[in-house]
Amino acid sequence: MQRREILRLALALTGSSMLSRSRFGLAEAALGNAATAAATNLVSDAFPKDFLWGSATAAYQVEGAWNTDGRGESIWDRFAHTPGKIKDKSNGDVACDSYHRYQEDIDLMRQLGMKTYRFSISWSRVQPDGRGAINSKGLDYYKRVTDALLEAGIRPFPTLYHWDLPQALEDAGGWPNRDTAERLADYAKIMADSLGDRIGQWSIFNEPKTFTHVGYWQGTHAPGRKDPLALLRATHTVNLAQGMAFRALKAASAKPQVGGVIDVAPMNPATNSAADKAAAQRWYKFLNLWFLDPALKGSYPEGVLPPAQQAQLLGLRDGDEKIMRAPLDFIGLNYYSPWIVRDAPQGNGVPGLNTKSDWAAGPDEKTDNGWDIYPKGFYDILKDIAAHTNNLPIEITENGAAYNSLPDSHGHVHDRKRIVWLQKHLRELARAIHDGVPVRAYHCWSLLDNFEWGEGYSQRFGLVYVDFKNRQQRTVKDSGEWFAKVIAANRVV
Template sequence: MSTHPRQQPLPHAASPDSLERKPAGTLRFPPGFGWGAATSAYQIEGAAKEDGRGESIWDTFSHTPGRVHNGDTGDIAADHYHRYDADLDLMAELGLRSYRFSIAWPRIQPDGTGAPNQRGLDFYRRLLDGLHDRGIQPVATLFHWDLPQALQDRGGWESREVTHRFADYADHVFRALGDRVPTWLTINEPKTVVQNGYLSGHHAPGHQDPQAAYLVAHHLQLAHGLAVRAYRALGGTGRIGPAFNLHPCYPADSSPGTTEATWRYDGYENRLYLDSTLTGRYPQDVLDDLGPDHRMVRGIHDGDLDIISAPVDLLAVQYYTPYYVTAAGTTVRRWPTSEASWQQIYPEGMYDILTRVTRDYGPIPLTVTENGLPTPDTLAADGTVDDGERIQFLRDHLAAAHRAIADGVPLESFHVWSLLDNFEWAEGYDQRWGLVYVDYPTQRRVPKRSAHWYREVIAAGGF
């Protein structure tokens, strides 16, 4: 079992001042490029107890004192469940060609099993019809972290049974909505579930258990593969793939052991998910580091990796930050951060991670399904929101993506995170990531300066 399909030297980060700069107005993306924006169900929908929706682990987590800033919850969020039609009009006004959203599992199966809830399916059918009516291509994610609480009570993602419950849920959704969805994404950011939900504990379900964490990683990968198989078994005519948040890992210095430590760090950040999905192997260095008695290693059954590596049609890449790794296996900061303290602003990382995927795994079609940052947005007296920092961030990251395309990366689309300000998980409503400002007391939507800029970029096919 090889450690990597093509082990390459780890890249050294370039200085932002060294990045290729082109005059304004010269970057044009390919015709038909999918300009989009992204959201997720728990972060925007609200209507937490309406139309038969069951409880998710995020309902439980956010209602637990001390878990989320200010005691915020997703009970109302951006009230998209009731305002989706107006939100669709906003998307059309922005000129979006693609919209990436997620389907709430507890809205379809309140307890994670059994016959689907028709009222839940009907909501997503209305949303999909509205997208098609406006000429916007749907990209639907099956799982964006809102596991039904009833399944968590039965072990959650530590239980192998839940992978099969996910496949059943996916089958119901494919049968009901598959004719309206050209692109499916299976699991959103399994790594974040592992690291934030089971290592640090600051996301639902709030555990701190390394033994459980990587067993969860395996089961999430297995659930992805089972969903792909379910889609193929139904004869789905669209495309399907996973959504991974990938972080380029760079040596922090040239001291002895740093390169090896960086490669190991990369194994947990990137190769654990990429290798298993795209090559049918877990990286041996990660398995060796975990050890033969680890719950993950013992939990890999014969045939699992064949399921995990069921052929996919595309890969969704989400890029936010690089990591700089020391010989001790810790990380250090090299670039300024956004309001999210974990996010270093380094656009060249976008180029590095996109070209790395193509170089190491072949020309699989790619879509960027999340890229963005939080900024200190305020509503001015004249009713505008000036978020120039977001415009600069997106301009620089789109330029890096454009350079990757020019160098042969088959990147088809780019989705800004996020369309709307929303419930930002453990941060509650303290951070604003949207192109559109949400005044939560009134639920009024105000397109920010970045939204107007993005509309012009879409209309021109570049900038």
């Protein structure tokens, strides 16, 4: 699967190899009697009174209208239109048609009781070439979306960059090119000047590990390159861009809260050997901290790249530590599954590193797209990240599962497995909050079934079923109705 391939190949860079996502049984604490158990569940399943519930989407995955109203070409337009790149031979030209149906989607969110909506802005809709002229029609679209959300009593929570680089910038070198950081900062200023009076919280990047590793090393996501050195240079440019965009947003007249979104997972060694334990530590840093420490500390985690070669491999220059530094106001975390890691010192072709990754058979219990299920990992990683960041506020920006349930003869979508998956993960989230982790919001991935990148329309994460063959008709699934009850009760039901 896409995320599995991301981590398998990226892990090779760290001198580690990774087994498949592993299945773990949840260890429930033994309670003395039924009354104590009921009281404990009541506490652990409840959320703070001001907790925000909502959902998330991304521009290319839902908007469609790929060449409408002056929008420029993005790397995902080019990639998805290239034969053989997408599993079901589809593309995001229409997707969920949210460009034209955003009001319907907002009405669905209001119907379900949501109070926050995490969406992304298509850079090429705002700046068709990623530099220069602004497309006013694109800006007007996001103004309409933002105003409609505010009118519905829903917090607009935009992400500046969710993987869809303007193709013109990729043609100029893409993320391995340091100039792209400057271009992102310019784009951030445009958005701050245009929406800063209405937006209180911004996220800069979504999962930079994913779009750099899979786009520039593995080649199975846009732009489809397979260059290990380009991968390393891209990660550094992204960290430069994060610091520069942070300052551009903060310089706006209305001072917003600014954060970044990373996908995180606990890393468990395959054995008790010192080598496997060290490998798990290396990979933990490379997955969870590589785009966090540069912002908060101005430096990369130690022990990942060879110290004598790190500057050359990344393209570090004097003063970069100050450019990367960004005292984030909050952190967005995406969680899906954990990993087991083992050491494998064979070479993999990455300059300066003699490593190779490997795989082993995984467990039987998986979601429909093959991701292993481990709710307790959600609790574990939340505790770890909170401790590492000195309890910075956290927003859960993605958490969800692919279950491909279809409508029955009456048009209802009974996706019980998704409900159970969410119940288990939300209980772990509630437990983490009860134990002091400062989580203030939860966004289920996703509001809608949508274009799932390299998987096309073959995987469904939505709380709302989308009939892509029937004018993108929306149907709230059982899981969506259940999620509305969770929101209303402010606890797991």
